[in-house]
Amino acid sequence: MTQATGDQYVLETSTASGELRATITGVAAAIRTLSIDGVDLVPSYGEDQTPPSGAGIVLVPWPNRIRDGRWSHAGTEYQLAITEPKLGNAIHGLLRHTEYREVERERDSVTLAATVFPQPGYPFLLGSAVTYELVSDGLRVTHHLQNQGAEPAPIAVGTHPFVKIGGVPTEDLVLRLDAASHIEVDDRLLPTGEVPVAGTEWDFREGRRVGDVSLDDAFGELSSDEDGFVEHTLTAPDGRSVSIWAEDEFAFVQVYTTRTFPGEEGDVAIAVEPMTAPAEAFNSGRGLRWLDPGEDWRGTWGIRFRGFTAAE
Numbered sequence: 001m002t003q004a005t006g007d008q009y010v011l012e013t014s015t016a017s018g019e020l021r022a023t024i025t026g027v028a029a030a031i032r033t034l035s036i037d038g039v040d041l042v043p044s045y046g047e048d049q050t051p052p053s054g055a056g057i058v059l060v061p062w063p064n065r066i067r068d069g070r071w072s073h074a075g076t077e078y079q080l081a082i083t084e085p086k087l088g089n090a091i092h093g094l095l096r097h098t099e100y101r102e103v104e105r106e107r108d109s110v111t112l113a114a115t116v117f118p119q120p121g122y123p124f125l126l127g128s129a130v131t132y133e134l135v136s137d138g139l140r141v142t143h144h145l146q147n148q149g150a151e152p153a154p155i156a157v158g159t160h161p162f163v164k165i166g167g168v169p170t171e172d173l174v175l176r177l178d179a180a181s182h183i184e185v186d187d188r189l190l191p192t193g194e195v196p197v198a199g200t201e202w203d204f205r206e207g208r209r210v211g212d213v214s215l216d217d218a219f220g221e222l223s224s225d226e227d228g229f230v231e232h233t234l235t236a237p238d239g240r241s242v243s244i245w246a247e248d249e250f251a252f253v254q255v256y257t258t259r260t261f262p263g264e265e266g267d268v269a270i271a272v273e274p275m276t277a278p279a280e281a282f283n284s285g286r287g288l289r290w291l292d293p294g295e296d297w298r299g300t301w302g303i304r305f306r307g308f309t310a311a312e
Contacts, residue, residue, distance in 0.1 A: 063158020
């Protein structure tokens with residue numbers, strides 16, 4: 001079988017709720033499978049398939065879109081490759097088709113690394129690594145970026161996990177987002193403004209059924225807890241839940257629904273995507289971080305399950 005996603009890294013551990021298992025791909029360092037006692041927490045896809053709709057991939061050095069692939073800084077104009085031809089944008093960074101190399105591996109964790117080399121539109125040298133680790137309540141993911149060049153480099157980070165609860169129609173899950181604002185966009189899905197969600201169809205703070213909405217939308221003004229973490233949750237009718245949590249540096253979240261995910265025909269699939277910056281960050285500067293030569297950045301997020309019990 002041809003492995004379109006490169007090498008496969010299978011992680012396993014035992015938890016009080018059962019056996020937790022994940023598969024991470026070499027190409028794009030994507031989450032291809034995640035399950036607890038055989039119950040899928042993400043929709044999976046085959047080794048011979050590229051990640052459908054970017055499922056589980058790492059988005060570096062920017063998530064989302066840059067209009068016309070153009071941005072400027074200090075009087076210099078930059079032109080990135082157009083990777084979303086239909087809308088004329090540069091989308092989801094520069095590593096989505098790159099194979100990462102293994103740095104460290106244990107039974108329950110793996111660290112993968114890739115380099116962003118200087119290229120048209122991004123003349124910077126950036127080291128990128130990501131560690132996936134199975135923990136008692138799910139999967140913890142830590143990103144590490146380092147500017148390995150001689151000039152300050154702009155960075156933003158995102159990721160594209162789809163989530164589900166196996167055996168429960170995703171359309172019957174209730175989505176709750178800890179977000180107080182909605183980013184409005186034009187017909188190219190590029191920001192035009194930001195509005196409070198209170199009293200609008202974009203208010204998911206009390207939860208809404210997934211099957212009742214269609215989304216490809218970004219949200220801001222995320223609420224973090226006293227420890228500085230934000231969390232967005234999908235809850236089944238039986239009370240079980242799966243959530244995306246993140247450090248508050250991931251100050252934005254994109255939610256995307258589709259009915260064309262392979263193997264999920266007839267049901268909706270949903271991605272809940274933590275991002276450190278929204279679309280057009282290279283032009284707006286919002287959420288964008290500039291790393292000095294030799295400077296490091298780290299950020300952590302994860303997928304958490306609750307309410308599952310070990311199989312008899």
